[in-house]
Amino acid sequence: MKGRRRFTTVSLQIAMLVVILGVWELLTRTGVIKPFLLAPPSAIGRQIIAWATSGVLWPAMGETLYVLLIGYLVGVVGGVVIGMLTGRIPFFRYYFDVFIVFLNSLPRLVLIPFFIILFGFGHAPGIIVTALIVIFIVALNTRVAVDEFGVDFVQNARVLGATPIQLLTSVYLPGVALSIVSSARLSIGLGFQAAVVAQFFGSPAGLGFLIAQGQQSYNSTQIYAGIAVTSILAYLMDLLLGQAGKRAGRWLPANA
Amino acid sequence: MPDAATRAGGDAPLLTIDRVSLSYGGADAAVDAPVAVEDVSLTVQSGRFVSIVGPSGCGKSTLLKMVSGLERPSAGSISVSGTPVRGMRRDVGFVFQTDALLPWKTLRDNVGLALRYRGVARAEASRRAQDWLSRVGIGSLGDRYPHQVSGGQRKRASICATMVYEPELMLMDEPFSALDVQTRDLIETDVLRVWEELGNQSIIFVTHDLEEAIAMSDRVIVLTRGPGRIKADYTIDLPRGRDVREIRSDPRFAEIYQKIWGDLRVEVLAAQDRQTTTAR
Amino acid sequence: MNTRLRTKLLAWAAAALTIVLLLGWWQGIDARTASFLSRPVDVIQDLGNWATSPDLRADIGVTLAEAIVGLIVAAIAAIVLAAILNTSRLLADVAEPFIAATNSIPKLALAPLFILVFGIGFNAKVNFVVVSVFFIPFYALFFALRTVDPTIRAHVRILGAGRLHLIRDLYIPAVIGSLTASMRSALAFALVTAVIAELIAATAGIGYQISSAGQNGQPARMLSGVLVIGILGFVLDRLLLLVERPFSRWRIAGRRTT
Numbered sequence: 001m002k003g004r005r006r007f008t009t010v011s012l013q014i015a016m017l018v019v020i021l022g023v024w025e026l027l028t029r030t031g032v033i034k035p036f037l038l039a040p041p042s043a044i045g046r047q048i049i050a051w052a053t054s055g056v057l058w059p060a061m062g063e064t065l066y067v068l069l070i071g072y073l074v075g076v077v078g079g080v081v082i083g084m085l086t087g088r089i090p091f092f093r094y095y096f097d098v099f100i101v102f103l104n105s106l107p108r109l110v111l112i113p114f115f116i117i118l119f120g121f122g123h124a125p126g127i128i129v130t131a132l133i134v135i136f137i138v139a140l141n142t143r144v145a146v147d148e149f150g151v152d153f154v155q156n157a158r159v160l161g162a163t164p165i166q167l168l169t170s171v172y173l174p175g176v177a178l179s180i181v182s183s184a185r186l187s188i189g190l191g192f193q194a195a196v197v198a199q200f201f202g203s204p205a206g207l208g209f210l211i212a213q214g215q216q217s218y219n220s221t222q223i224y225a226g227i228a229v230t231s232i233l234a235y236l237m238d239l240l241l242g243q244a245g246k247r248a249g250r251w252l253p254a255n256a
Numbered sequence: 257m258p259d260a261a262t263r264a265g266g267d268a269p270l271l272t273i274d275r276v277s278l279s280y281g282g283a284d285a286a287v288d289a290p291v292a293v294e295d296v297s298l299t300v301q302s303g304r305f306v307s308i309v310g311p312s313g314c315g316k317s318t319l320l321k322m323v324s325g326l327e328r329p330s331a332g333s334i335s336v337s338g339t340p341v342r343g344m345r346r347d348v349g350f351v352f353q354t355d356a357l358l359p360w361k362t363l364r365d366n367v368g369l370a371l372r373y374r375g376v377a378r379a380e381a382s383r384r385a386q387d388w389l390s391r392v393g394i395g396s397l398g399d400r401y402p403h404q405v406s407g408g409q410r411k412r413a414s415i416c417a418t419m420v421y422e423p424e425l426m427l428m429d430e431p432f433s434a435l436d437v438q439t440r441d442l443i444e445t446d447v448l449r450v451w452e453e454l455g456n457q458s459i460i461f462v463t464h465d466l467e468e469a470i471a472m473s474d475r476v477i478v479l480t481r482g483p484g485r486i487k488a489d490y491t492i493d494l495p496r497g498r499d500v501r502e503i504r505s506d507p508r509f510a511e512i513y514q515k516i517w518g519d520l521r522v523e524v525l526a527a528q529d530r531q532t533t534t535a536r
Numbered sequence: 537m538n539t540r541l542r543t544k545l546l547a548w549a550a551a552a553l554t555i556v557l558l559l560g561w562w563q564g565i566d567a568r569t570a571s572f573l574s575r576p577v578d579v580i581q582d583l584g585n586w587a588t589s590p591d592l593r594a595d596i597g598v599t600l601a602e603a604i605v606g607l608i609v610a611a612i613a614a615i616v617l618a619a620i621l622n623t624s625r626l627l628a629d630v631a632e633p634f635i636a637a638t639n640s641i642p643k644l645a646l647a648p649l650f651i652l653v654f655g656i657g658f659n660a661k662v663n664f665v666v667v668s669v670f671f672i673p674f675y676a677l678f679f680a681l682r683t684v685d686p687t688i689r690a691h692v693r694i695l696g697a698g699r700l701h702l703i704r705d706l707y708i709p710a711v712i713g714s715l716t717a718s719m720r721s722a723l724a725f726a727l728v729t730a731v732i733a734e735l736i737a738a739t740a741g742i743g744y745q746i747s748s749a750g751q752n753g754q755p756a757r758m759l760s761g762v763l764v765i766g767i768l769g770f771v772l773d774r775l776l777l778l779v780e781r782p783f784s785r786w787r788i789a790g791r792r793t794t
Contacts, residue, residue: 324694344693346696349694350694356690358692358706361786369705370696373695373696401785418694
């Protein structure tokens with residue numbers, strides 16, 4: 001029964017996909033929906049291919065990914081450090097809480113224009129904003145994981161003679177690795193969004209630039225194509241991190 | 257089969273299970289799907305407390321679900337009070353193993369829910385619900401939400417919620433397995449008291465705890481390991497008006513326990529064997 | 537207990553000291569740097585303008601309206617769509633991967649699209665907020681309806697609930713529960729979305745003011761604008777918590793997720 005039901009579900013999904021794409025193409029090609037409002041899938045596809053072959057796509061992707069990567073790494077590392085500090089040492093917890101409560105209400109993305117004035121149109125604004133967004137998420141999640149970390153594991157290791165450093169590397173880090181990976185996965189979507197949005201504001205390159213350029217030149221197909229590429233990239237990154245998460249969580253029982 | 261399967265009695269049985277089987281995957285499972293319960297036949301008269309014991313995976317919970325109408329058998333038929341079970345039965349009560357109370361309603365509102373569904377006015381339903389809560393000792397907790405009270409108190413409320421419309425047949429699926437031993441003993445004594453007060457209600461009680469089963473029942477049925485079939489059917493001739501803890505020191509208790517455990521043990525060990533081999 | 541209190545006070549003192557030092561250093565920068573960084577005193581002073589100037593107050597009102605109207609429409613649409621998709625289990629199963637796919641789209645990246653297609657007016661901004669924010673309550677509601685506790689559902693059915701009873705006693709509370717839970721982040725996101733859209737292109741709103749200030753070399757206004765958003769977000773969040781309280785009485789007090 002399960003097999004039969006699954007077959008029905010999947011075939012309906014494929015059918016739905018075909019129908020959606022077909023109707024979309026039809027309505028926009030014939031002009032029922034103005035192609036300016038909603039670009040036909042075929043046009044979007046052509047634009048992406050044109051970008052790929054003309055060598056525009058790869059530098060743009062590279063540019064955005066570069067900003068994301070640096071900001072993301074800084075954010076993750078910083079987040080883990082702060083998370084572990086605030087999780088283990090009460091002084092740091094209370095200390096950082098003061099700043100976190102205040103800064104959390106402040107949407108980091110709206111600081112982009114300010115950072116552009118400070119640092120110019122280069123990579124810096126995007127990297128900084130991405131890092132700020134990621135660091136919050138990772139720090140908070142890591143702190144929670146450290147909080148909830150089984151006291152038994154720690155006490156056991158100490159009885160066995162672990163020094164604080166050994167405790168850190170052999171007990172804490174592996175234990176919270178899963179939480180780190182999951183918060184990394186959570187934050188990469190937002191980090192990527194930050195990198196792209198930062199490129200709306202006068203950046204000379206990147207996927208965000210391609211999208212903004214589409215807007216400025218009244219070319220909605222270009223915008224749709226840019227969004228499509230961005231979304232596919234986001235999806236792939238999430239998939240990759242999902243795989244990494246599975247490997248980190250190998251030791252978990254199946255239903256955890 | 258060792259002991260008498262049915263009580264002598266002129267009245268028609270409350271529950272008849274006739275050659276019922278269920279394969280995993282539900283009523284429209286594939287032909288070669290594993291079988292949960294196989295060819296089970298059973299009758300229960302009114303006013304009896306019957307326990308079903310068996311190793312994990314023997315299908316005892318599944319059997320209960322089929323009686324209530326939550327699941328449909330792949331073969332065979334079930335009838336309650338003379339009418340066949342087709343879909344959900346409203347004259348049957350079911351107490352689940354896990355929390356089933358609506359978290360967003362107070363205990364009193366939860367207990368009165370069945371009455372409201374049966375068209376009873378709000379004030380009257382509230383009154384009767386409060387009455388039941390008091391009968392099981394949680395009368396002061398009527399306005400609390402489920403998360404505000406202990407597991408034992410929630411379980412008492414769940415029992416009230418199903419008892420409140422006084423179903424002739426009450427089904428309980430390992431209802432107390434999540435509670436600690438002391439709470440369990442207290443609740444069980446209360447359940448027996450309330451059941452005896454009602455008079456002609458039958459309870460079918462599924463558990464893996466043989467002591468619990470013997471302490472509470474008139475009759476204990478042993479199922480084999482999966483696919484579950486009836487292995488044995490014992491009559492418990494211990495006196496009524498029992499205290500669940502004290503009855504265990506009755507010499508007859510130990511005798512009965514040894515006898516039934518003889519049958520059950522074989523099934524439990526075999527089931528464990530199979531579990532470890534499949535785990536490898 | 538005493539040591540904990542002591543540590544707390546010590547930490548707060550250290551934090552206060554850090555803030556004072558930072559602000560002090562910032563206040564004391566040279567004039568040339570101050571021309572694009574401004575000074576704390578200037579920012580605080582400008583903050584007052586936001587409260588007193590009617591034009592600035594109107595801008596706050598515009599952004600607020602964009603966010604709240606967008607949020608309400610998004611919430612209603614989310615309830616309707618999540619309910620429709622969950623009327624049949626098959627339908628929900630079929631829809632699920634499509635819904636998961638929409639998760640990958642960075643919503644704020646759609647801003648230029650909405651500007652191009654709908655313009656830069658109030659309605660355009662509201663449309664954008666609706667589409668962006670929609671997904672937050674939608675995902676929550678879709679999965680809440682999909683994963684209603686089967687034991688509770690079976691229990692209620694056995695008690696004699698009919699179809700309508702199930703909707704009233706089981707599904708609607710589940711909807712309200714997950715809606716209130718997701719509203720806080722939806723509200724925060726609505727505010728950010730409105731401001732980002734205004735930053736890119738607009739004729740009014742807090743984001744518009746920040747953008748103009750940037751172009752006119754007024755860093756103090758830029759920063760005070762950011763502060764206003766922060767304060768607005770904080771106040772709205774607290775208000776929402778207050779409004780939610782009667783609806784969340786039955787919840788187990790969980791970990792506060794920011």
